[in-house]
Amino acid sequence: MDATDRKPVIAIMRPQGYVSGSRKLAESFGFDVVAVPMIELEAMKDEYFDEFTENVFSRRSDYVIFTSANGIDFTLDKIPEDRRDEFIEALNETKVIAIGPTTRKQLEKLGVDVLGMPGVYSSEGLVEYLCPDVKGKNIDTARSAYGSTLLITGLRDCGANVLETKVYTLTMPKGPLQEELITRSLNREIDVFAFTSSMMVRSFFDQAGSMGAGEEIREVLADSLVAAIGIPTANTLKEHGVEVNVTPDEYTFKEILRVAKEALENN
16 A cells, blocks of 8 residues: 555544444544543442432422433433333423533433533533523533533532532553553554543543653654544643644534544645
């Protein structure tokens, strides 16, 4: 194969459960894929979960917000199987808000009617979308332990009563796969790095640092195309001294692939 025909190689660092779908999607955009999880998901149940479910079951919730498909799945896993249909019925008597299309699709697949979602798929977008209508309202949300605090503080500043329960957390896997990703990066085998969360950025640099390659990996990224899924992730990369080349207008993995491919073609 001529060098000019070589497909660009993209590093996908999403959790293991996303690898297969992410790989297929990236390949459909013409990328070769190096897929190594730099974050993983782990179920958790905090002291607010029972209050959260009771608010939904008793119809005390005016709004229920889900900020990821994972948040929905980890929430349902904690509800007794014989009460899940009842929980979905109760959700349908509240105003359910999804942060974006992936979350909305997951809710609708379960039979949950979604009132709407923000124009910008982020915590800031949710606050802007809901703020005019939530003064004095009860809002419940189930999400990651690493969710942006801007959602909670923003809604409270709008006058809402907000209860947050954290239904899953993120961990940073370490092992031969993660070491290999850094090694291949240092060997300049990767053209595009797709970062989809701040935790992923921290894990990537933590792994590089543990291998004594913290500064060298910054040089690699400076010579590569760096894509961030949204502003918080882009800001975390900047904190690590990395310039972000592309950020999609819609905060979805499909859009990150599209803008990365477009940037390569225009380069």
